Amino acid sequence: MQLIELSCSDRLVVEAGALFTGSSFIAGNHIRVHISDGKIEHIEEDNDQLIEPNSHKNCRVIGGDHLTIIPCxxxxxxxxxxxxxxxxxxxxxxxxxxxxxxxxxxxxxxxxxxxxxxxxxxxxxxxxxxxxxxxxxxxxxxxxxxxxxxxxxxxxxxxxxxxxxxxxxxxxxxxxxxxxxxxxxxxxxxxxxxxxxxxxxxxxxxxxxxxxxxxxxxxxxxxxxxxxxxxxxxxxxxxxxxxxxxxxxxxxxxxxxxxxxxxxxxxxxxxxxxxxxxxxxxxxxxxxxxxxxxxxxxxxxxxxxxxxxxxxxxxxxxxxxxxxxxxxxxxxxxxxxxxxxxxxxxxxxxxxxxxxxxxxAGLEDTMGTIAPGRPAYLLVVDNDLSFESGQLPGIRYMIRPRPDAGAVSSSHSA
Ligand SMILES: [Zn+2]
Missing domain, CATH: 3.20.20.140 (Metal-dependent hydrolases)
Structure with a gap:
């Protein structure tokens, strides 16, 4: 498992064959999650207009069709x-x-x-x-x-x-x-x-x-x-x-x-x-x-x-x-x-x-769902999510904003 910690300037595209939003699956052959500023910018599905290849420039692309994106x-x-x-x-x-x-x-x-x-x-x-x-x-x-x-x-x-x-x-x-x-x-x-x-x-x-x-x-x-x-x-x-x-x-x-x-x-x-x-x-x-x-x-x-x-x-x-x-x-x-x-x-x-x-956990504004505008806390995992063995499946990446990027804190502010 690779931990990717995003700074504000990082742009990242994560590709997968399926995505779980936090409550349901979006299935498609090509799903792309675009991330910048530590946040999910937009989610591109199959039927969306194909993005031009050069919009991937200066941008790291990870993942693949055999993988699933889920919230951390x-x-x-x-x-x-x-x-x-x-x-x-x-x-x-x-x-x-x-x-x-x-x-x-x-x-x-x-x-x-x-x-x-x-x-x-x-x-x-x-x-x-x-x-x-x-x-x-x-x-x-x-x-x-x-x-x-x-x-x-x-x-x-x-x-x-x-x-x-x-x-x-x-x-x-x-x-x-x-x-x-x-x-x-x-x-x-x-x-x-x-x-x-x-x-x-x-x-x-x-x-x-x-x-x-x-x-x-x-x-x-x-x-x-x-x-x-x-x-x-x-x-x-x-x-x-x-x-x-x-x-x-x-x-x-x-x-x-x-x-x-x-x-x-x-x-x-x-x-x-x-x-x-x-x-x-x-x-x-x-x-x-x-x-x-x-x-x-x-x-x-x-x-x-x-x-x-x-x-x-x-x-x-x-x-x-x-x-x-x-x-x-x-x-x-x-x-x-x-x-x-x-x-x-x-x-x-x-x-x-x-x-x-x-x-x-009181973190509903931070984690748990994948949608545009939300902080990017994502896992990229192998498609087998049967949970039948109790064993760790392939988790390829954990993506999260850098803890010091300032977007998120668990500190109590009362
Ligand atoms: Zn206890």
Whole structure:
């Protein structure tokens, strides 16, 4: 994969046999996307008047009829501070130099897998926010980072590795502090985690409706949306009523709740892969979890993804990368494979991975769709987009504006 970073003066023409706009395919034998100033200038299709060959002068031309152009991918849910082996807090407290190296490895992995932006779900040490700064200052090379900073949770509730606990009287002050510290969205832990030993069990709900509604309101006052960790239908129902922007995980969600999400415009990031990979056993061949429970849990989630798609819920691809067993970058392709197993079409999977993901991450003005006037975040890939293997297909090019070209920033400007 070649990364092409465009400066303002670069002109580029990308040729392909098909183009996915972010919601549908344009098929044709010769599609050309003309790029200048880091933006898509115009898209030429088959039936357009042929451009004169000399208008290609002083202009690089890449691609070919055997290739497809799609928007860059966005992973809606990652934890840059975590390493995919264990979620222990100790791992976050590593030597700063080592940390930079480790972050760079993770960031490269995102780029190699075609991912041009990630929404970070938080960590207690503020590593996601620090990483965003290093990418913006070009000390690290990576995708755009939309960072939550520290997660909001209640004293004594689940998630001590994601953020310090808070008492109800402190929410306003904490949200204000997170906004000042540069959170791009407020991550909140509404429920605990899914049991891998007892089917359908999720540890308790931390907030009541009044508290959660206040939090959504307070975040909104700072221009921030709420990304809500919620499994169990009870937790999801609460989130819908409180008006969060996105429900994360949402294991054991009911059809009624999905219907309400579609009606109220609450997005869903189902993160199947962190549960599905638990079924693979350990390197030593042992299983520490109940395989049947895991199988039943993630298969139910796949059925609900199909149901959500039919009901018109905005679904995004997010991996929870950094959680045990989920690799940064590679997990994205496994998640798309699971969406395929759920019965989604190629267009539906791509929409969840591009346009919907951009909306969920708050990047709808920047990424996720290909149209004239939009910033040029494109992937040029081989035509095989079946997503059946979970393997990385041929990504020939990732095209994006140079991070310092000034067109785009994930910095919080409240
Ligand atoms: Zn998470």
């Amino acid at each position: 991918f966005i992973d809606c849910h990652v934890h840059l501070a975590l390493d995919g082996v264990s979620s222990s807090l100790e791992k976050q407290r590593i030597n700063p130099l080592l940390l930079k190296d480790r972050l760079q490895d993770k960031l490269f992995s995102y780029l190699i897998h075609g991912i041009a932006a990630v929404r970070d779900g938080g960590d207690r040490e503020g590593i996601g926010v620090a990483c965003r700064g290093m990418v913006e200052r070009m000390e690290l090379k990576g995708p755009l980072v939309m960072a939550s900073g520290k997660a909001l949770r209640k004293n004594g509730g689940y998630g001590s590795f994601l953020g310090p606990g808070a008492a109800p009287g402190e929410f306003a002050q904490i949200i204000k502090r997170y906004a000042v510290e540069g959170s791009n969205q407020i991550k909140i832990l509404v429920s605990g985690v899914v049991s891998f030993k007892e089917y359908g069990r999720v540890s308790g709900v931390q907030f009541d409706l009044k508290e959660l509604s206040q939090i959504v309101q307070m975040a909104g006052d700072h221009g921030l949306k709420v990304m809500a960790h919620a499994s169990s239908d009870e937790a999801v129902r609460l989130c819908i009523k409180a008006g969060v922007h996105s429900v994360e995980h949402g294991f054991f969600v009911s059809e009624n709740s999905l219907q309400a999400m579609a009606e109220k415009g609450v997005a869903w990031v189902p993160t199947v892969v962190p549960v599905a990979v638990q079924n693979q056993g350990r390197p030593d061949g042992s299983y520490i979890k109940d395989r049947l429970v895991i199988e039943q849990t993630y298969r139910r989630q796949l059925r609900m993804i199909r149901c959500a798609q039919q009901l018109g819920v905005t679904i995004g691809v997010g991996t929870d990368a950094g959680a045990a067993g989920v690799q940064h970058g590679a997990g994205f392709w496994q998640e798309m494979q699971l969406f395929r197993e759920a019965g989604l079409t190629t267009e539906e999977i791509l929409t969840a991975a591009t346009r919907n993901a951009a909306y969920i």
